[in-house]
Amino acid sequence: MPRVEPPFFEQPTLQLAETLLGKIFVRRMAEGLLLKGRIVETEAYIGLDDQACHAWRGKTERNRMMFAEPGRLYVYFTYGNHYMLNIVSEPEHTAGAVLLRAMEPIAGEPFMQRQRNTTIRTNLMNGPGKLTQAMAIESSCNGCSLLNEEFFLEDAPELPRTAIGTSTRIGISRSRELPWRRFITGNPYVSKGKVSG
Numbered sequence: 001m002p003r004v005e006p007p008f009f010e011q012p013t014l015q016l017a018e019t020l021l022g023k024i025f026v027r028r029m030a031e032g033l034l035l036k037g038r039i040v041e042t043e044a045y046i047g048l049d050d051q052a053c054h055a056w057r058g059k060t061e062r063n064r065m066m067f068a069e070p071g072r073l074y075v076y077f078t079y080g081n082h083y084m085l086n087i088v089s090e091p092e093h094t095a096g097a098v099l100l101r102a103m104e105p106i107a108g109e110p111f112m113q114r115q116r117n118t119t120i121r122t123n124l125m126n127g128p129g130k131l132t133q134a135m136a137i138e139s140s141c142n143g144c145s146l147l148n149e150e151f152f153l154e155d156a157p158e159l160p161r162t163a164i165g166t167s168t169r170i171g172i173s174r175s176r177e178l179p180w181r182r183f184i185t186g187n188p189y190v191s192k193g194k195v196s197g
Helices: 008-009 013-020 109-118 129-136
Strands: 023-028 035-046 071-077 082-088 096-107 153-154 163-166 180-186
Touching: 008 013, 013 035, 013 153, 013 180, 023 096, 071 109, 082 129, 096 109, 096 129, 096 180, 109 129
Parallel strands: none
Antiparallel strands: 023 035, 023 153, 035 096, 035 180, 071 082, 082 096, 163 180
């Protein structure tokens, strides 16, 4: 499959959250292992007007990667036990990112099973903390580009609008009413979290 080109990441955040669905997230490990997951669920977070966004109070050392150019990874540690993987959006110096909430495993499944300590396929990547664990995503990945040899996206046909579901975001206490979560309807790899609102 061809790789996604740089202009793809320059879409507005809400549009990117939708067009990411179905694309293949790829990580090439140092030892030659190839990990792939089909993106099936996302959430958008946009700058200063979104109180659930890390950047709503301005730029800090923790969130500075949200202000980078589109197509970089914003990875952070949360709840004291797992990492969250985001793709930076919006023009450089303007905060925005799309959280990858769930993926369908495509390649590297034995490695993912060891990472997650489970052989249940639908439980490997059906949540944001699970998918980072499955793909060994950690703080060293923060700031990496999706336009290199370690991380990139493989293209896939755009999904029909009827295949895309919308809801409020999951597990947040601020800006709960915003319908900024997108997912592939009926997909068994979508997370089971309770939506906000």
